[in-house]
Amino acid sequence: MQTSNRVRGISVENPLLQINHLSTSFRIGDQYYRAVDDVSLSVNKNEVLGIVGESGSGKSALAYSIMRLHNRAKIEGEILFRGKDIMTLKNSEMNKLRGNDMAMIFQDPLTALNPLMPVGNQIGETLLLHQPNISKHERKERVLELLHLVGIPRPNYVYEQFPHELSGGMRQRIVIAIAIANKPELLIADEPTTALDVTIQAQILDLIRELKEDMHSGVILITHDLGVVAEMADRVAVMYAGEIVEIADVVSLFENPLHPYTRSLLNSVPAEGQDRLHVIQGIVPALQYLPREGCRFRERIPWIDPSAHEEHPELHEVEPGHFVRCTCFKQFYFPDKREEAGIYGNS
Amino acid sequence: MKFMWKFIVRRIIITFPQLILLSVLLFLMAQAMPGDALTGLIDPNVPEEVKEQRREELGLNDPWHVRYVDWVSGIVKGDLGQSFRFKMPVTEVVTDRVINSFWLSLVTLVFTYLIAVPLGMLSGRYNNTLLDSAITTYTYIGFATPIFIFALVMVWVFGYNLGWFPTSGSVAPGLEPGTMEYYLSKFYHLLLPALSMALIQTVSTVQYLRSEIIDTKQKDFIITARAKGASESRVYNRHIFRNSILPIAAFFGYEITTLITGSIFVERIFAYPGMGQLFIESVLLRDFSVVNAVVLLFGIAMILGALLSDIILSIVDPRIRIK
Amino acid sequence: MAILEVTNLKVYFPIKAGIFNRTVDYVRAVDGVSFVLEEGKTYGLVGESGSGKTTTGRAIIGLEKVTEGKIVFQGKDITKKRARTRELNRNMQMIFQDPYSSLNPKKRVLDIVAEPLRNYEHLSKKQEKMRVQELLELVGLSPESILKYPHEFSGGQRQRIGIARAIALKPKLIIADEPVSALDVSVQAQVLNFMKDIQKELGLTYLFISHDLGIVKHMCDEIAIMYKGRHVEQGTKEDIFERPQHIYTKRLVAAIPEINPRHREKQFQFRKEVEKEYDAAYDDYFNKDGLAYQLQKISDTHLVALPEKG
Numbered sequence: 001m002q003t004s005n006r007v008r009g010i011s012v013e014n015p016l017l018q019i020n021h022l023s024t025s026f027r028i029g030d031q032y033y034r035a036v037d038d039v040s041l042s043v044n045k046n047e048v049l050g051i052v053g054e055s056g057s058g059k060s061a062l063a064y065s066i067m068r069l070h071n072r073a074k075i076e077g078e079i080l081f082r083g084k085d086i087m088t089l090k091n092s093e094m095n096k097l098r099g100n101d102m103a104m105i106f107q108d109p110l111t112a113l114n115p116l117m118p119v120g121n122q123i124g125e126t127l128l129l130h131q132p133n134i135s136k137h138e139r140k141e142r143v144l145e146l147l148h149l150v151g152i153p154r155p156n157y158v159y160e161q162f163p164h165e166l167s168g169g170m171r172q173r174i175v176i177a178i179a180i181a182n183k184p185e186l187l188i189a190d191e192p193t194t195a196l197d198v199t200i201q202a203q204i205l206d207l208i209r210e211l212k213e214d215m216h217s218g219v220i221l222i223t224h225d226l227g228v229v230a231e232m233a234d235r236v237a238v239m240y241a242g243e244i245v246e247i248a249d250v251v252s253l254f255e256n257p258l259h260p261y262t263r264s265l266l267n268s269v270p271a272e273g274q275d276r277l278h279v280i281q282g283i284v285p286a287l288q289y290l291p292r293e294g295c296r297f298r299e300r301i302p303w304i305d306p307s308a309h310e311e312h313p314e315l316h317e318v319e320p321g322h323f324v325r326c327t328c329f330k331q332f333y334f335p336d337k338r339e340e341a342g343i344y345g346n347s
Numbered sequence: 348m349k350f351m352w353k354f355i356v357r358r359i360i361i362t363f364p365q366l367i368l369l370s371v372l373l374f375l376m377a378q379a380m381p382g383d384a385l386t387g388l389i390d391p392n393v394p395e396e397v398k399e400q401r402r403e404e405l406g407l408n409d410p411w412h413v414r415y416v417d418w419v420s421g422i423v424k425g426d427l428g429q430s431f432r433f434k435m436p437v438t439e440v441v442t443d444r445v446i447n448s449f450w451l452s453l454v455t456l457v458f459t460y461l462i463a464v465p466l467g468m469l470s471g472r473y474n475n476t477l478l479d480s481a482i483t484t485y486t487y488i489g490f491a492t493p494i495f496i497f498a499l500v501m502v503w504v505f506g507y508n509l510g511w512f513p514t515s516g517s518v519a520p521g522l523e524p525g526t527m528e529y530y531l532s533k534f535y536h537l538l539l540p541a542l543s544m545a546l547i548q549t550v551s552t553v554q555y556l557r558s559e560i561i562d563t564k565q566k567d568f569i570i571t572a573r574a575k576g577a578s579e580s581r582v583y584n585r586h587i588f589r590n591s592i593l594p595i596a597a598f599f600g601y602e603i604t605t606l607i608t609g610s611i612f613v614e615r616i617f618a619y620p621g622m623g624q625l626f627i628e629s630v631l632l633r634d635f636s637v638v639n640a641v642v643l644l645f646g647i648a649m650i651l652g653a654l655l656s657d658i659i660l661s662i663v664d665p666r667i668r669i670k
Numbered sequence: 671m672a673i674l675e676v677t678n679l680k681v682y683f684p685i686k687a688g689i690f691n692r693t694v695d696y697v698r699a700v701d702g703v704s705f706v707l708e709e710g711k712t713y714g715l716v717g718e719s720g721s722g723k724t725t726t727g728r729a730i731i732g733l734e735k736v737t738e739g740k741i742v743f744q745g746k747d748i749t750k751k752r753a754r755t756r757e758l759n760r761n762m763q764m765i766f767q768d769p770y771s772s773l774n775p776k777k778r779v780l781d782i783v784a785e786p787l788r789n790y791e792h793l794s795k796k797q798e799k800m801r802v803q804e805l806l807e808l809v810g811l812s813p814e815s816i817l818k819y820p821h822e823f824s825g826g827q828r829q830r831i832g833i834a835r836a837i838a839l840k841p842k843l844i845i846a847d848e849p850v851s852a853l854d855v856s857v858q859a860q861v862l863n864f865m866k867d868i869q870k871e872l873g874l875t876y877l878f879i880s881h882d883l884g885i886v887k888h889m890c891d892e893i894a895i896m897y898k899g900r901h902v903e904q905g906t907k908e909d910i911f912e913r914p915q916h917i918y919t920k921r922l923v924a925a926i927p928e929i930n931p932r933h934r935e936k937q938f939q940f941r942k943e944v945e946k947e948y949d950a951a952y953d954d955y956f957n958k959d960g961l962a963y964q965l966q967k968i969s970d971t972h973l974v975a976l977p978e979k980g
Contacts, residue, residue: 054854069573092578099576106574111567116590116664125585126575168719178575197718197881202925202941224855227884227927231934250931268859270888271929276866277859277888283824284854 014083015042016218017066017186022077024058024065026287032074033287035061037242039077043186043218048209050233050250051222052265056284058242059222063188066220067104068094081186100130103179105208107191109171113163119174120159123147126181146177150207169200176204180211187212188220193228205232226269230254235321238262241284241296244315248322258324260304260332261297267339278339295326303335304328354661362654369646370422374415377639422643428636432629437640441625445644447517448621451614452606454537458545459602463552464592470553471560471591472583482553489550494543495612501543502616512539515618540617544609548602552595559591566590593663600656604649673843673875674707674730679739681722681729699725701899701961702739707843712869712876714890716883716922722899723879727845730877731764744842760790763836767848769828773820779806779831780816786838805834808871809864826857830864837868845877850885862889883926887911892971895919900962902955905972915974917955918962921948 022039025032036058043049053059064070066079068086079086081102086094106112114122123143127134134142140159147155150173163171172192179187189208193201205228212219221232229236230250237247238261246259257263267278282300285291291299295309313326334340402408409417421427427437470482506514513519517536522529563569564587572586610623618624622641629637680703682696700722707713717723728734730741732754741749743762748754763786766772773782783802787793793801803813809830811823820828829849836844846865850858862885868874880886886893887907894904895918903909903916914920924944928937954977957963962975 054856067574069570095576095578097576098574104574106567106571108567112571114568114572114586114590116593117586122571125572125577129576129581175571178571198883199718199921199925201927205927206938206941225927226855227929230929230931231927231937233931254929254931265855268856269929270862270884274888277863279860279863280856283826283857 015080016045016047016082017043017220018078018080018083019066020078020080022062022065022075022079024061024070025074025076026061027072027074028288031288033290035073035242035287036065039239039242039244041237041244041247043220045185045218046212046216047234048212048219048221048232050229050236051220051239052224052226052229052236053239054224054265054284056241056287057239059239060190062239063104063190063220063222066186066188067098067102069104096130099126099178099184100182101184102186102188103182103184105172105176105179105187105189105192108195109168109175110163110195112175113171115163118160118162119166120144120147123174123177123181126178130182142181143177146181147173149211150174150177150180151203152177168196169203172196172200172204173207176207176211180215183215183217185215185217186220187215187217188222190222191224192221194223194225201228208232226266238265241290243296243325244323245297245325246323247315248319252319252322256319256322258318258322258329259297259326260301260329263332263334264300267334274339276336276338278334278336295328297326297328301328301332304331304333308332355658358654358657358661362650365650366647369643369650370419371415373639373643373646374418376642377418377635378411427640427643430634430637432632432634432637437636440637441622441640441644444620444622444625447619448610448614448623450533451537451541451610451619451621452603454534454541455544455548455606455609456599456602458541459549459552462545462549463556463595466549467553467556467595468560468583468588471557471564472587474557474561479557483557486550486554489547492547494547494609495616497547498540498543498613498616501539505539512536517620536619540613540619543617544606544613548605548609551605552598552602555598556591556595559594560587563587563591593660596663597656597660599659600652600654603652607645607648671709672706673709673744674877675740675742676706676726676730677704677740677742679703679726679729679741680737681725681734682737698899700729703896703899703901704739704965705894705901705904707875707877708892709842709875710869710873711891712878712889714886714893715877715879715896716881716886716893717896718881718922720898721896723881723896724847726896727764727847727877727879731762731845732759756790760786760839761842763839763841763844765829765832765836765844765846765849768852769825769832770852772832773828775820777819778816779811779818779820782820782831783816783834783838786835790839801838802834805838806831808837808868809834824857825853826860829853829857829861833861833864833868837872837874840872841874843875843877845879847879848881849878851880851882858885865889883911883922895922898961900975901965901973902962902975903973904965905969909969909972913972915968915972916962916976917944917948917951920944 019042020040022036023034024036025034039062041049051059051062061070061073065073065075068075075087077087081097086097089097113119120140120143123146124139127139127142144155144159147158152158152170152173158166158170163174166174172195176192187208192208193204196204208219209232211217221229223229233250235247235249236253237244238253238259239245240261246253246257246262253262254266257266264278264280267274268280270277280300281302290296294311295313298306298309308328308331310327315323315325316327317323425438427441429435430437430440433440466482466485470479473479502514505511513536517533518529519532519536522532569582569586572582577585607623610621611626612623613619614621614623615627622644625637626641628634629641679700680698681700682698684693685695685697686692687694703722703726705713715723715726725734729736732748732751736749739749740747743758746753746758748758780799780802783805784798787798787801799816802816806813806815811827811830811834815823820831823831849865850861853861865876866889869876876889878886878889890907892904892906893910894901895910895916896902897918903914903919910919911923914923921944924941928934955962955975957977963977964975965973966976966978967973
């Protein structure tokens with residue numbers, strides 16, 4: 001059996017991270033609206049969980065919730081990290097976890113770095129915060145090692161440089177060095193390559209993969225790029241309008257996508273032999289106008305018989321480890337066959 | 348570092364045309380004023396031929412560019428002309444006043460920042476709270492209150508009614524210069540005018556710092572700092588405060604301009620013998636050579652202030668250092 | 671028939687330095703680029719950030735000063751600004767990258783789309799309104815939206831308003847500078863489909879500037895790969911994606927994420943090999959300044975920047 005439990009997505013007895021019924025709400029006017037709505041998922045050690053969705057799907061809000069980095073959001077539910085609910089932790093206890101046991105790689109490496117601090121000090125700060133006892137000299141040695149590890153040439157020179165003196169790819173390496181400084185068990189990467197060129201993207205993804213292998217960390221990779229997910233993830237969760245609509249191991253998701261949204265998304269990126277791209281009707285509604293009753297994707301596929309949807313759509317396990325929300329997937333079809341070339345074409 | 352020096356040298360070179368322009372304007376202003384250097388020196392009853400002869404001797408009939416060069420070289424040597432009122436060289440009239448004004452400005456600046464930094468930080472950090480509203484209200488009142496009215500109130504309350512501070516002069520009479528009492532008295536005389544000025548002038552800095560902090564607070568790198576596990580106090584001290592104070596530091600030099608305007612009123616109200624007071628008195632008495640000298644010194648101070656601001660900025664902001 | 675011919679185009683930007691801000695050197699943003707656009711085709715210009723692809727597009731439409739070279743549009747030399755007649759200008763339009771900042775937020779859709787019409791055609795208010803409504807319908811927006819403001823639209827809709835403005839004068843050539851890179855995947859699809867549709871309908875020629883190889887492959891007939899201001903390879907879609915010859919192109923193509931998770935290990939391995947080849951053969955493909963050589967013809971359609979033999 002080549003497909004191990006890990007790949008099949010069956011949660012091993014003690015997941016590194018277990019999220020139960022997590023909701024994150026933002027205040028608009030005088031009301032709270034859920035940007036993340038009742039999400040449950042798990043991440044194991046040594047596993048990459050990809051979270052895919054377009055803007056407004058709630059994927060970034062979910063990441064920030066796990067790190068508890070939201071300033072003014074209402075968060076409900078359980079976040080069990082190594083079996084312990086971190087929602088109940090005090091801020092000072094949370095600070096001991098952040099940057100040490102769980103760390104984050106951000107999307108835009110220019111704005112994610114302090115413009116007035118040499119990059120060496122910015123990496124060193126993470127070490128200082130969690131290992132206050134090591135000497136200044138040793139800390140610098142460690143930073144130089146990290147710079148070398150993330151593939152920065154001439155670490156001694158770059159140590160003193162400011163973010164604006166580095167290229168986008170170099171800056172993202174610095175952001176990664178900050179995140180991995182204390183070998184975190186959980187690494188959350190929020191669109192880590194969106195701002196980068198394709199060859200740099202390949203290098204950065206390679207780096208994240210290598211680091212994961214070395215540290216045996218669990219990784220949550222958030223992206224809108226299906227290609228990135230296909231290359232990186234062991235399991236994939238697809239988010240739409242704050243909910244997980246499909247979750248499966250990566251091979252099942254790409255070879256047997258079920259939810260209409262997943263299938264639409266896969267057909268809207270150019271593929272071999274596809275003459276026309278599929279266009280999802282309508283737009284993702286703003287947070288205040290999200291439909292909260294019934295299938296949230298219903299309005300985007302009006303040609304599907306309304307009775308195909310569940311009244312209260314739930315995640316159904318259709319195969320071991322492969323979950324799909326709502327029942328509408330059973331009757332879903334593309335109205336225009338040209339738009340459905342299949343993701344691998346016919347070759 | 349090399350780039351920084353290049354920037355500073357270039358910036359200093361730019362000040363020369365500014366200074367020349369200032370001097371030309373002043374020279375033209377002086378020419379436009381009634382009378383000339385002779386008017387104050389000579390008995391008005393002296394016959395016109397004698398005056399004309401004296402004018403010729405003093406070079407007052409030379410073409411304007413020769414007189415301009417004479418005038419500028421005089422200034423460089425410290426010769427600012429004769430005061431009509433004091434019947435002595437302007438340089439002597441001005442020297443003590445400059446020193447007094449310098450100390451008053453310095454103490455005012457210290458007060459300004461002592462008030463602005465904590466208030467701006469608190470207001471920015473806890474924005475949209477009761478504390479922030481209180482501080483913002485103070486800044487609005489500060490903006491709305493003219494400095495001369497506020498200074499009058501301060502003199503009236505703390506000088507006359509409560510008697511806590513002296514109400515005029517820069518030092519108690521009869522003290523021996525150089526003694527400890529002398530300096531303490533000088534400082535004591537400074538306090539109330541400096542505080543009056545600072546309380547009003549600081550409000551713009553408070554607001555500026557507040558909005559800088561609110562702005563920096565929302566930057567992505569602050570989230571990075573939190574994600575590293577930095578405590579709130581560290582996030583504020585190490586990241587937000589440092590990055591917000593930078594534009595304030597750069598503003599420092601320009602603060603001199605505000606100080607000069609403020610001092611003109613405040614020195615008058617506190618009868619404090621500084622440049623501002625001298626300026627008002629000389630204008631009222633039409634002591635033009637002194638007015639001219641004061642304007643020249645004010646102008647130089649402002650140009651140097653701007654220079655200082657840019658240099659400070661180039662030192663503290665690595666992004667400018669490169670350009 | 672060739673609609674646009676670019677010959678040895680160079681766009682240099684001066685670098686100022688020293689105390690007196692003298693020009694000490696030039697940034698060679700575009701450094702000797704030649705290509706021909708056939709009418710009705712889509713020509714892709716691909717490169718990473720800083721490769722000069724956007725500057726090339728801006729120079730062609732007249733937003734950058736040409737340092738050297740020649741641009742011939744519809745048979746007329748338009749290298750000099752003065753040579754750009756009104757008639758030629760209206761036949762060439764541009765679509766910009768960011769649909770959020772390229773539309774004036776204070777203007778209504780009617781005024782945005784009608785702006786080129788007002789410059790070139792003297793229509794009555796009523797005719798103008800009808801034309802704008804036609805255009806909006808053509809880009810798939812409701813004709814009632816003419817009185818709305820840009821912020822009332824989504825990103826994809828805004829980009830379509832930008833396109834409506836660009837096609838208002840029925841141009842022959844559209845320069846599209848990263849037209850979909852700021853958009854979500856599903857919205858990208860909408861804009862790309864639409865660009866293909868109006869191309870057929872209006873017989874448009876596109877110069878499609880993009881860093882996204884997947885989209886370029888989907889859209890373009892011919893492709894040029896740009897690096898440091900020069901073309902490293904030029905050819906049909908098949909030439910570039912199936913028979914890449916230049917090491918830079920190979921590396922770029924290898925970096926495209928593999929959409930089939932079953933093949934990913936193979937892809938990583940392939941990428942490693944290409945990377946090794948890139949490191950080993952770098953000096954064979956680039957001159958001592960790290961720039962590409964002159965293009966050499968290796969087939970009727972396929973040109974590669976290789977050192978001259980001998």
